[in-house]
Amino acid sequence: MPITRAEAFAPASMGNVGIGFDILGLAYQEPGDRVIAEYWDQPGIQIAKIEGDGGRLPLTASQNTAGVAAQSVLSRVGADCGISLTIYKGLSLESGMGSSAASAVAAAMAVNALLGSPLTKRDLLPACLDGEALVSGRHADNVAPCLLGGIVLVTGVDADHILTLPYPAQLRLALVTPEVAVPTAQARAVLPPTIPLKAMVSQTMHVARMIDALYRGDLEAIAMAMESDQVIEPARAHLMPYLQEVRSAAKAAGALGVVISGAGPTLCAVCDSDTSAERVAFVMGSVYQAAGMGATVRATQICDQGARVI
């Protein structure tokens, strides 16, 4: 008997990873979004319910990243059935943690599973990108790590152009998300249209150091390279309240480096143990607390598995 219901989880992710603007991304082990796909009697995709978004996301499938990704899966496999989605948002919107990508990926995974998995995970990338494109352009720096897991170098928009990079096993991440919205569009608008050639040399040098350090498993060098962005972070820093204070406090507590997660406002600290990541997360949250701002903290690590059917 064919299944009538499938559920998938897709993790949060960090685009950019500091120095790698638009080219690097990694999947966080948690949090993430869940999507349930079920057959229903009208052709196409409908969104039955969204929980956890405070009513902010559209229920119209064609206006929702999950709906678009789900429809794209249907179209790509030539299925003319009707599927209903229930979306559980574990991720805050516009927090710099790949919320729109996670919903798109979880929906694509769930629909594919419901259909009997006609597509491989890597084959699902274009459908997920169709969803992501609805809100932030056809970028794979969140979608690719969210779907495939790990830390990836994005050199194009199909799966052959996603290169999974190695990283040292002791790498841990501490996250803090202050209660301030940084719309991705605004975070893009503040970027300089041109940069000095010298800045390009600096950026390429630090990206090269980052890849080299990942292959050598040198966590300190990874953190140092991640943090060496001299183009994107300076342009966006004013949108991230207390960035320098959080960085100082995190380092005093043992963090090896702190970068903006995606377009922010979540900040991500690189640590070398669970204990350190927990301490650093607490300390980063305390900075916002002392300033009278709410903030959510979390100690996590890179998720190698990426999205999965659950």
Add this chain to the structure above:
Amino acid sequence: MPITRAEAFAPASMGNVGIGFDILGLAYQEPGDRVIAEYWDQPGIQIAKIEGDGGRLPLTASQNTAGVAAQSVLSRVGADCGISLTIYKGLSLESGMGSSAASAVAAAMAVNALLGSPLTKRDLLPACLDGEALVSGRHADNVAPCLLGGIVLVTGVDADHILTLPYPAQLRLALVTPEVAVPTAQARAVLPPTIPLKAMVSQTMHVARMIDALYRGDLEAIAMAMESDQVIEPARAHLMPYLQEVRSAAKAAGALGVVISGAGPTLCAVCDSDTSAERVAFVMGSVYQAAGMGATVRATQICDQGARVI
């Protein structure tokens, strides 16, 4: 009895390696410069003779990269003796093969050997940079590979900031140097002072691919990444006669990629065997010959040893 004469060889080198403007460099196994250092009775450095430069290089030590590097070694070890240098130029000037770096490095190595090797090879880097700075600024992208060998990522001007990268053993290089001068100063002057942010993303992406491909030993991906520079080569291409013709001919003959060596006019093709490199070198030379221009060709490989006392 202390030695009274020491001789050193320093190889040609390629700055930039295509995509890695000002951050990557590699040493060619040949050709190179030789310098002989001998004691003489006046304190300081004198240049007794230069062969192979067609009389173009200054004999005044303070105006010659070899003289300056040699004097810097003397100063750094606190030696007040007199040393006379004889320089055999195996490298053409302004050919994009690190001619000034090779003379500086060979002189520093020879003087250090004459003094009983008080400095390690890595310790000699600052003295070599002092020499190179005389003609092309304090850049290590030729000096570092010339001195230390291999393919290196240059992240600063001391030896701790020179990272040696792995590369696949079958990597071979075919070189062609047409008889046209491209002064480094002119090649720098044509570069754009600023670049679009999108170009930065492209450059960082291809540099990341290059480092990734070097670690994975994927020669085709290395060659493709090397060639993907969309900032420096387009600005300089008009200074390199027949660049596109040479590239097409080289690829038709089996080359995996062709880049400008340093600031040119030497062009360097990446090949996967000695036979291929020899064929490609011949074909590249034929392009200039057909156009009525003289050109020197050579099939070589990366030199892991770098400069050495001989």
